[in-house]
Amino acid sequence: MxxxxxxxxxxxxxxxxxxxxxxxxxxxxxxxxxxxxxxxxxxxxxxxxxxxxxxxxxxxxxxxxxxxxxxxxxxxxxxxxxxxxxxxxxxxxxxxxxxxxxxxxxxxxxxxxxxxxxxxxxxxxxxxxxxxxxxxxxxxxxxxxxxxxxxxxxxxxxxxxxxxxxxxxxxxxxxxxxxxxxxxxxxxxxxxxxxxxxxxxxxxxxxxxxxxxxxxxxxxxxxxxxxxxxVADFVGSSNVLPPHVTKEVKGIAVTAAVRPEAVRLGEKGLPATVRSTSFIGTSTRVSLDLGGFQMIALLPKGQIIPSAGERTHVSWADEDIHLMEQADE
Amino acid sequence: MHSDRASTKLKVAAGLGLSFMHLPIILIFIYAFTTEDKSYQWPPPGLTLKWFEVTWNRPDVWEALTLSLKVASISTIIALILGTLCAAAVSRSRFFGREAISLLVILPIALPGIVTGISLRSAFNIADIPFSFWTIVLGHATFCIVVVYNNAVARFRRTSGSLIEASMDLGATSFQTFRHVILPNISTALLAGGMLAFALSFDEVIVTTFTAGQQQTLPIWMLEELVRPRQRPVTNVVAMIVVLVTFLPILGAYYLTRGTDTVAGQGK
The missing domain is CATH 3.40.50.300 (P-loop containing nucleotide triphosphate hydrolases)
Structure with a gap:
């Protein structure tokens, strides 16, 4: 061709x-x-x-x-x-x-x-x-x-x-x-x-x-x-997880990312504080603080929307985690 | 409250201002018909058309007029070519000394004419160039370039650079792009700049005094004529013709450039 x-x-x-x-x-x-x-x-x-x-x-x-x-x-x-x-x-x-x-x-x-x-x-x-x-x-x-x-x-x-x-x-x-x-x-x-x-x-x-x-x-x-x-960040606005969540897979250093729409709020998972929420039409964008690093969650219509300052926990399904080879630097 | 109609006071003030500017010109016209030829006497003791005939038969008037027209035309042509090229270079590319060049080009119009005149005269002397028609043209070109340059640079600045790229992209060579895209977009600016340059050159006295040899351009001829109290109304006849001749192209250009306010490449 x-x-x-x-x-x-x-x-x-x-x-x-x-x-x-x-x-x-x-x-x-x-x-x-x-x-x-x-x-x-x-x-x-x-x-x-x-x-x-x-x-x-x-x-x-x-x-x-x-x-x-x-x-x-x-x-x-x-x-x-x-x-x-x-x-x-x-x-x-x-x-x-x-x-x-x-x-x-x-x-x-x-x-x-x-x-x-x-x-x-x-x-x-x-x-x-x-x-x-x-x-x-x-x-x-x-x-x-x-x-x-x-x-x-x-x-x-x-x-x-x-x-x-x-x-x-x-x-x-x-x-x-x-x-x-x-x-x-x-x-x-x-x-x-x-x-x-x-x-x-x-x-x-x-x-x-x-x-x-x-x-x-x-x-x-x-x-x-x-x-x-x-690419994870620019294309999907994915949450790139911090190093302490990152594990080594088969001896290769990897970075994990999770998409905002896959992030769930509730009783289980990592403790987080809600920084702000904004309504963007089909869903609500929640900005979260996990003890020093930021995460974004997109909550679909119908879910309970937390208010700013509220304490919550974030979790995600294992299959929603995407692993990437770590960048060289 | 804003109103589209001006108040009566403003109208009167505007009318007075305009009359102050233009009544003296009518005075010049009237003196062209006076029967008194030694001094300007008001009101004119009588009216006559004989000065037109006298003027027509004076070879010195014709010489001065043709010289002025030639000098103005050639200076304008030189200014149009060099001014446009310079404006294109300054507005289209980045190079060392670009700011300095744009300042240097404008300088002749900021300098008093007498300084330009003296410096050119000394330069011609040092270089051993005899004073001639061409030294007058060179002197005039120095300030004619400025007005063409200023007009062209302003237009280039408002013309989107991607127009040139678009033309090249559609298959046009540099020359075709200049002919079909650049020239139509800057033509009114060049027309305006060229006319201004022509007018500036046509009535220039100071620089001409220093760069002319034995020749007399029309304004210098008029100046000399005023000192000599002989057939004075001839000067007025010439002045009248000059006003009419310069007014027509300006009027024409005004109608030509009307309605071309749209900025090239504006908007999205």
């Missing part, structure tokens, strides 16, 4: 900052691939390396088997949906969408047809005559998508495209993007800091931390079987 995008020991350093540090990625053709991580973790730099806006300090990038070394952005069969959409303010929607075709020297008639098709694809038929400033955030996002897709890229790069949208629109766009990707079969590479977004949309997720990929896998693996404490 051909890789759509392959990174071999790629690094990108800005002075002494290692934005991307010795990263290997293999993105398969037709895959919906998410790069997840906190801000400054190197995920956006990786995207810009694929687009060609950055050149690697070391290592090799290839796109569909061809080295991308020294290939400028305008010669790559890759298109980007920018975080701020970057629609051209002086052009109307139709001219924005057909910009790439105009540059490619395609006749006015043909590019008009192609642009209108692309607008139909993103559910904005008949919007061609408007200026970007007359559109809502969600509509601009769709125009940016159409402008990238009309060029029939081999890889579509999306840089936090849903970041500026409100919750409801974001959920709707998540489904639409997924649907679009399935329909077109184009490789999508999606950058986000929202774990929910990555898990719900992607075929595979790469979790970034400090310029490195700490885990790559299917969403279920990332969520249920984190390999390092960082």
């Amino acid at each position: 051909t890789s759509a995008v392959a990174f071999t020991s790629v690094s990108r350093h800005f002075g002494s900052v290692r934005a991307v540090d010795n990263v290997d990625i293999n993105i398969a053709e037709g895959e919906f691939f998410a790069m997840l991580g906190p801000s400054g973790s190197g995920k956006t730099t990786c995207l810009r390396l694929i687009a060609g806006f950055e050149q690697p300090t070391a290592g090799e990038i290839s796109i569909f088997g061809q080295s991308a070394q020294g290939v400028p952005p305008y010669k790559r069969q890759v298109n980007t949906v920018f975080q701020d959409y970057a629609l051209f303010p002086h052009l109307n929607v139709l001219d924005n969408v057909s910009y790439g075709l105009m540059i490619a020297g395609i006749s006015k008639k043909e590019r008009r047809i192609a642009a209108e098709e692309a607008l139909e694809l993103v559910a904005l038929p008949g919007y061609g005559g408007r200026k970007p400033s007359e559109l809502s955030g969600g509509q601009r996002q769709r125009v940016a998508l159409a402008r990238a897709l009309v060029n029939k890229p081999k890889v579509l790069l999306l840089d936090e495209p849903l970041g500026a949208l409100d919750l409801k629109l974001r959920e709707q766009m998540q489904e639409e993007l997924k649907e679009l990707q399935r329909k077109l079969g184009i490789t999508f590479v999606f950058v986000t800091h929202d774990q929910g977004e990555a898990l719900s949309m992607a075929d595979r997720v790469a979790v970034f931390n400090d310029g490195k990929i700490v885990q790559v896998g299917k969403p279920e693996d990332i969520y249920y079987r984190p390999e390092v404490p960082f």
